[in-house]
Amino acid sequence: MDILVKLSQFLLSLSLLIVLHELGHFIPAKIFKTRVEKFYLFFDVKFSLFKKKIGETVYGIGWLPLGGYVKIAGMIDESMDTEQLKQEPQPWEFRSKPAWQRLIIMLGGVTVNFVLAFVIYIGMTWYYGDKYIANDSLKDGVWVTSDVLEGLGMQSGDKIISIDGAHLERFDEAALKIVMGKEIKVDRNGEEKIIKLPVDFINSASNRKKTKLLMPRMPFVVGGFSDDSPNQEVLKPKDFIHSVNGVEIKYFDQMEDALKPFANEKVVAGVTRNDKQVEVTLQVNAEGKIGVAPALITHNDAEKLGLYKLSTDRYSFLESIPVGINMGINKLKEYGQQLKLIGNPETKAYKEVGGFMAIFNIFPDFWSWEAFWQITALLSIMLGVMNLLPIPALDGGHVMFLLYEMISGRKPSDKFLEYAQTVGFVLLIALLLFANGNDIFKAITGK
Template sequence: MGLFTQIVMFVLIISILVILHELGHFIPAKYFKTKVEKFYLFFDVKFSLLKKKIGETEYGIGWLPLGGYVKIAGMIDESMDTDQMKEEPKPWEFRSKPAWQRLIIMLGGVIVNFLLAWLIYTFLLFNNGDTYIPSDSLKYGIVVDSIGEKLGLRTGDKILKVDGKKATRFNDAILDIILGDDITVDREGQEITFPITDEGKKEVFQTQGRNFMAYRSKAVIALVADSSVAKKAGIMAGDEIISVDGKSVVFWDEFRNTIGNSANENLDISVRRDGRVENLNLTVPNEGAIGIQLDIQDLRKTDTYDFFGAIPAGFTRTIKVLTDQIRQFKVIFNSKTEAYKQVKGPIGIVEMMPKSWDWTFFWSFMAMFSVWLAFLNILPIPALDGGHVMFLLYEMISGRPPSEKVLEKGQIIGFVILMGLMVVIFGNDIWNIIKRFF
């Protein structure tokens, strides 16, 4: 059921986004009395799964789940219907409409995607608030693993700025560091600024950013497993570790490292319990784990919004998501980071879905992906909305449209580029699956 839920959630999200995006083209086209011949969810190459003609438009579902389209009469698009273009323009055709109307029709899908994301973020903030970890609540700084160290970070650092911008939220700082150029930290009372290395980013992307940085906590025990070495030694939930073999311990990472490096060794452990010190003794098992969990201090803060306050906050969130996605391109196209190897297609995205239904994730992912679709579609690549907009802007500025030959060749080149990218992305998904078996 887990995989089934993941697939259903992904298909539903994509279907809603595609339909709404195409409605963004369809509605202004109809408003400007432009004939829309087809409205399809997914592509109907050679045949369609379902179709029904209502009025002048054929509505249907294709079999190839790579998006969708509306076929507008008198327009060179992915259908490459050049025969229609050889005839004299009809009043209801796209090419007969004023440039400003054509521009609105082409921008409609992108605008709908942006407005949808804004609407979803507004209601999420109104309903759930905005939960985050304030950077100034990290009294003991951060704890990093070997990958975090390759980025230049050190355990105990306090994040002050990324690319000169004050780090106010720990959650945002993690992404900002991956996408940034330099970072400023407070290290043992000294303010230090250093570049974020491409080699470190490469390691982060190879592990998909898992756990390279967390906030540092005191060595307080939350849970002791039954029948564990810690239980037998007398360690109890609520104990604070203060020393191991006479060496002072303050933080959880210090205690964890000591235990992990002491397999099969006998250790004297001192804990603070109810204001008094207890001295205990245990032998660390071969696997270097003694059966305890950290008492993680909940540093999260939630800002709440009324409906009218959620509207501008939702807009701000949408702009930030868009900005972060634009910033990702700089990293993806940097060959040293090899971030392009982690770009996910449909197969990889399905694996990101939760295995049980989660409405908060559903709407959050839809909003994020809607912004992503808006950004991708507005890129000035022929065959995308942005390519059509580019040619329309040229026409509006120069006073004459590009020739049909130029439009046709541009459409073909853009289509080849997009198909090439899809092959690479699908191949990357498949290769990542294959690697798991070796």
């Protein structure tokens, strides 16, 4: 059932983005009286799941969910249909239109993507408010869940002061800033420490099983047990372990050090169960563990326990407009920085490029409209940026040749555009194979 929920969100988001992107081409084409022969959600290789001709356009749904397309008469596109180009240009064809009209048609898709992202951010800011965990509210520092960060010298309990010299106001932004950063300044028991990050940190962190770098520090509330846990009959879900052998345990990350001296021994633990204090005897294994996984704490519970404060800035609809636009611009900048990392071989970030499985895994296994719109807005920005890349098979490739034509006054020949489209299509397929190959490799190796 969980996978169906993820799949539903994935397909709904993908379909919405594709249809609106293609509408961005379709509408200006119609405005400029250019014939659109096909409008498809997904690709119809060999056959369609559905198709219906209305007027001069065939609307349909393909079976291959790798994107979608509009087939505009007189244009060399991914269909590689060059038969029309052998005939004399017709007034309704793309190639007969002025360069400025063709440019607007080609930029329509990415324009819609960016506008959609900004509209979603504006709507979310107005409806949900701007939610974040204030970094200063983490009075006892952070929980370092990445062994890579631990290896670089960062410790649970460190309070993050700044990343690359910029003060960290929102804890929610810490992980991304660290991945793209060079150094972290922390407060450790009143003393400032500098944690240097290697250039290939993103690759090193991603190769570990633990996916999160940092979390707010959490109390030891029992969430579940490993299959071989010797304490399944002793502890119960939602038990709060607050001491081991008389030593106070305030946070889950303190448990490992508390148990290490008692490997292969039994210890007495103080537990709060249903608001009552009880003592239980726990068996510690050879690795100094008790085979227990922590429970997730809700934001409300965390605030009640004084762990941190979830701040929510509320805005009127008019106030949400500049805030939402600024949020979209920041996401656009962040994505640009990520592409810069991928383009630098020293970071080895190219190994983290993912395909459709990576996108699928972003969605939660429970239905959340807030998460759905947040992810859809980000994917819309990604789709817009990727389509602007100057690869002939993408919108950016067409725009590149159109700008050349408008500046030089010379239009590239149809034969040249045909060859360029073929080269771009090969590059695009290679990129898709690489990205989805990374997904398959990670699924097989577990990395």
